[in-house]
Amino acid sequence: METHHYTVILEREEEGGYHAFCPTLKGCHSQGDTLEEALVNVREAIEAYLERLQKHGEPAPVEGDGNESYPSLVRNSLGLGNAGMYPCCPTNC
Numbered sequence: 001m002e003t004h005h006y007t008v009i010l011e012r013e014e015e016g017g018y019h020a021f022c023p024t025l026k027g028c029h030s031q032g033d034t035l036e037e038a039l040v041n042v043r044e045a046i047e048a049y050l051e052r053l054q055k056h057g058e059p060a061p062v063e064g065d066g067n068e069s070y071p072s073l074v075r076n077s078l079g080l081g082n083a084g085m086y087p088c089c090p091t092n093c
Contacts, residue, residue: 004050004060008042010035024063025049 011019013031020042021029030045032038050060 002060004062006046006063008039008046010038022046022049024061 006022006024008020008022013019017031017033018035018038019029019031020038022042025046028045028049030038030041032041053060
């Protein structure tokens, strides 16, 4: 199985908890009450996304250029500096 590395963005929700998404995998979002829970949940979402692609014979997306804007997005969303940007995977799909 291949190993894939994807950037995950975490955003603090106004009502509490965190929204997590993987920009490279369109529509791959999750959430959690804590940062840790959001990361676990989005990792599961990424694994399911990649399994679905594999089942249909489609290649896993590869992160491209342009990710340099993510740290400022995360810094603004979480107030954590670069600590809010997590390399979520590798996944083995």
